[in-house]
Amino acid sequence: MTEAGEFAVATAGLTKRFKAQVAVNAIDLLVPRGSVYGFLGPNGSGKTTTIRMLLGLIRPTSGHHRLLGRAMPHNAGQVLPLVGSLVEGPAFHPYLTARANLQRLDSVDRHADPRTTKVRVDGALDRVGLLAAADKKYRAYSLGMRQRLAIAGTLLAPRELLVLDEPTNGLDPQGTREVRHLIGSLADDGATVLVSSHLLSEVEQVCTHIGVMHVGRLLTQGPIAEVRAVSEPRARVETDRPADAATVLRALGLTDVVVESGVVVGTLGALVPDKVVAALVHQGVPVTGFAVAQPSLEDLFVSLTGEGFNVSG
Template sequence: MTATAEAGAPVSAPPPPAEDDAIATRGLTKRFRGGQVAVADLDLTVPRGSVFGFLGPNGSGKTTTIRMLLGLISPTTGSHTLLGTPMPDGWATALPKVGSLIEGPAFHPHLSGEANLRRCDAADRTADPRTSRRRIGDALERVGLTAAAGKRYKNYSLGMKQRLGIAAALLRHRELLILDEPTNGLDPQGTREVRTLIREIAADGTTVFVSSHLLAEIEQVCTHVAVMRTGRLVTQGALDELRAGTGARIRVDTPDTGTANGVLTGLGLTDVRGSRGEISAELGELPPERVCADLVGAGVAVRGLAVVRPSLEDMFVELTGEGFDVDG
């Protein structure tokens, strides 16, 4: 499903929640004291099995939404389901199947990674203590921290701390994993570690819901995205479908930009832009090989030709007329 809206306006009404949705919200709204609206009329649909990027600038309502999803705060109005179970009546059924890491991990600094996980596991009254050692070992192995299990948490790198937080969320099998800004503050190596881990978790069949303000990072791991702006949903859907909606451009490297302009215009391409040594246009439905053949047939010296697909940043700018932090 793909839905879009003008900036500041809600998307059109979605279909009712389905059992195969990992997350579905309908009209979810949070209004704080003083009338401040943090999230307004949110209709969000997260398919099972997806890696879902929940995007928006800082302050756009992402963390507030996650807190409502997990029952950490109550919505003012609206409803939602987790793994097909209506909330809040289904907390006892759904939450054991959901792992989360919200606003960074918090562990005892003087305990080892393994000892911290033992504390987390012991706090879960639904977990079988007889299998605790195996679960902790499996979780550490899954996030690549087996060799550092005995190391004190305070001596972990930022990337290791994030991975331990994810390990705590994975002490039991989870059908849904919710991560709030999992790469926030990490160096490039730590970011790559978390990104690889997300891919591995998703490959095992877990739906991963990742909140972030870093477009470039999310673009590398997500199958679906939703974009928030000032508490409202701007767009959501499969990433490939959203990119296709913004259209690809064809870019030609040539010294004959004048002649090339005439060819591209004659083919019906729009938004033709030329500069010294290069010309580009919206490709539309025309095959790029047809464009190349017509350019060569008209005597244009084609030194290079490329089809440029819009990035997630391009898509966001086109939808909202503005950008946000794409690097950190």
């Protein structure tokens, strides 16, 4: 057993079965306090179902979980006021303004001080850049603005944990950058952030930890450097004689050598990169470019699952 307060989120064997389908299969999610945890996986891999269970919206078929050290859903009344959440996209009353919608959310929170509602609502709107559009009806909001408003809803009170399900959905590249920046600043304030995404590259820059979901299972999790260390660097040779280059690489002991048009890629293993170049030149293979690259998370995902980062069935 771990110390009660060490993890902001700790699940044990958390499982959800919908009729015949197992949406989430016995996952042990561990989100350390103070981390920015990237909860990654393709659409349909069970991320949202997991998040719904974390917040007590749906009941696990088996397994249990703790939020901020306290057992859920038993302690929901004490824990959830400290948790800001965005679940499966924004949802507000279409005929109310953005400001009225946030006031509505605040009014149902028994921990909220009505005397500071205006200040907090405006502060949250300001922080996501919506203050100028605060009195527009939600109906008139674009998808990106709706997403920002949902994030503003999580900022109405000081939080210890933020659970953000696909916060960059529907945002343009500029909006995506802003959300990344916001996540970083929330983490700097001391909050733990659990952010899910089906776009690996979007979140990997801000995360300290990642967990990878695939067909309801948590394939791997841990500090981002540790997870990446599992995968070995690959050498990439640009040449106009790829077939010859591939022969040389295989002779040197590189594995998984792949030949594409004008490019040969292979896993270095323990080999030192300069030896590869020297050997190629020695064999008379013209090298027009050479690089050693750490695989991207996407490559890592492919190596973990044996398939691409596509929708799980």
